[in-house]
Amino acid sequence: MRRSGFAGTAKVLSILSIFIGSAFSQPRVRQPFRVPGVPGYVLLKCDFHMHTVFSDGNVWPTVRVDEAWAGGLDAIAITDHLEYAPHEKDVKRDNNRPYEIAAGDASSLGLLFIRGAEITSKMPPGHINAIFLQDANRLRTDDWRKSVDEAAAQGAFLFWNHPGWNGQQPDGVSRWYPEHTDLLEKGRMQGIEIVNEKEYYPQAHRWCLEKNLTMLANSDMHDPVETTYDEAAGDPRPMTWVLAKTADEAGIKEALLSRRTVCFWKGNLIGREEFLKPIFSGGFQVQKDTITIRGTEWASVPIFNDSDIDFHLSSNGRADGFSVPASLTCPANKVVLLSVQGQKDHGTGTRVVRIPYTVTNLWVAPDQGLAVEISIYCKFIK
Ligand SMILES: [Zn+2]
Numbered sequence: 562m563r564r565s566g567f568a569g570t571a572k573v574l575s576i577l578s579i580f581i582g583s584a585f586s587q588p589r590v591r592q593p594f595r596v597p598g599v600p601g602y603v604l605l606k607c608d609f610h611m612h613t614v615f616s617d618g619n620v621w622p623t624v625r626v627d628e629a630w631a632g633g634l635d636a637i638a639i640t641d642h643l644e645y646a647p648h649e650k651d652v653k654r655d656n657n658r659p660y661e662i663a664a665g666d667a668s669s670l671g672l673l674f675i676r677g678a679e680i681t682s683k684m685p686p687g688h689i690n691a692i693f694l695q696d697a698n699r700l701r702t703d704d705w706r707k708s709v710d711e712a713a714a715q716g717a718f719l720f721w722n723h724p725g726w727n728g729q730q731p732d733g734v735s736r737w738y739p740e741h742t743d744l745l746e747k748g749r750m751q752g753i754e755i756v757n758e759k760e761y762y763p764q765a766h767r768w769c770l771e772k773n774l775t776m777l778a779n780s781d782m783h784d785p786v787e788t789t790y791d792e793a794a795g796d797p798r799p800m801t802w803v804l805a806k807t808a809d810e811a812g813i814k815e816a817l818l819s820r821r822t823v824c825f826w827k828g829n830l831i832g833r834e835e836f837l838k839p840i841f842s843g844g845f846q847v848q849k850d851t852i853t854i855r856g857t858e859w860a861s862v863p864i865f866n867d868s869d870i871d872f873h874l875s876s877n878g879r880a881d882g883f884s885v886p887a888s889l890t891c892p893a894n895k896v897v898l899l900s901v902q903g904q905k906d907h908g909t910g911t912r913v914v915r916i917p918y919t920v921t922n923l924w925v926a927p928d929q930g931l932a933v934e935i936s937i938y939c940k941f942i943k
Pocket residue numbers: 562563679688722723
């Protein structure tokens with residue numbers, strides 16, 4: 562996104578980065594980020610948009626790999642700008658070098674590493690990322706359409722970056738132009754970033770649902786990761802979670818082309834209901850689903866959140882026979898007690914009570930949380 566600043570410190574930072582990358586006195590550690598999976602798929606945590614000194618970033622390519630591994634990611638793409646290289650006095654202009662420099666490091670760490678580049682045009686169409694490239698330098702042309710055609714010829718997956726970025730849309734509103742229709746119709750745009758760094762674009766989210774496009778969330782980092790995120794302390798970057806059939810580059814590509822992603826951003830998950838539901842039920846575990854309610858007394862249902870993501874639930878406060886809290890937060894890796902109170906007219910006998918809740922930090926559409934039901938076997942007595 563950003564195309565300015567930090568030029569003066571780039572060289573110092575890159576030299577420092579090389580030093581850090583080669584002179585560890587402490588063993589390197591990786592912060593796992595535990596999230597429930599989706600049956601039938603491998604969930605891969607990915608970031609498909611970031612920069613290095615080969616465009617307007619301020620780190621050496623191997624640092625991107627080391628950061629991603631330490632932050633618990635499974636796959637990344639470095640996507641330096643093709644048309645913009647403010648460090649070129651110091652760093653040779655070559656859009657294949659970031660991949661070539663860092664591929665060995667990625668391989669030794671078991672991180673999947675994808676060759677990419679950012680086609681950096683004014684709006685419309687704005688910036689477009691091309692990943693799974695063979696030769697990024699061949700995309701450096703005098704016309705974004707030629708660059709996109711070349712990327713497509715190389716078998717790239719193409720997505721529209723930060724459609725509401727205020728550098729191109731001063732009011733922050735994402736707008737669809739005829740150029741985007743053209744890209745879509747020619748198979749030259751398969752996804753959109755609905756999250757870029759600190760921003761979420763609800764209109765782009767709607768377009769992905771309406772036009773059946775892949776949803777992506779990426780960091781677009783230019784500076785060292787710790788300047789923006791504290792991943793070791795549980796504050797991860799935005800990520801695209803890819804639901805792959807195989808944990809390799811081909812598996813990621815197939816999943817992206819099949820729209821199987823969930824976007825993680827600031828503790829929220831954004832995606833299609835069919836994927837958010839199993840992720841929720843994999844983490845949200847009712848530990849004891851049988852309770853007895855006598856009259857208007859209280860009873861508790863212990864719920865364990867077996868994941869590193871908090872779940873925030875809201876309801877209208879009522880179920881069949883008892884009242885429930887209107888809001889409930891299930892903190893990551895903790896047990897919370899759901900306290901319910903019998904209603905006067907609940908009757909007697911044992912029945913299954915389904916408590917309807919909305920998970921307010923799992924978004925199936927803009928302003929629409931995931932609807933779930935918690936089922937409880939309840940014995941009602943007078
Ligand atoms: Zn950009």
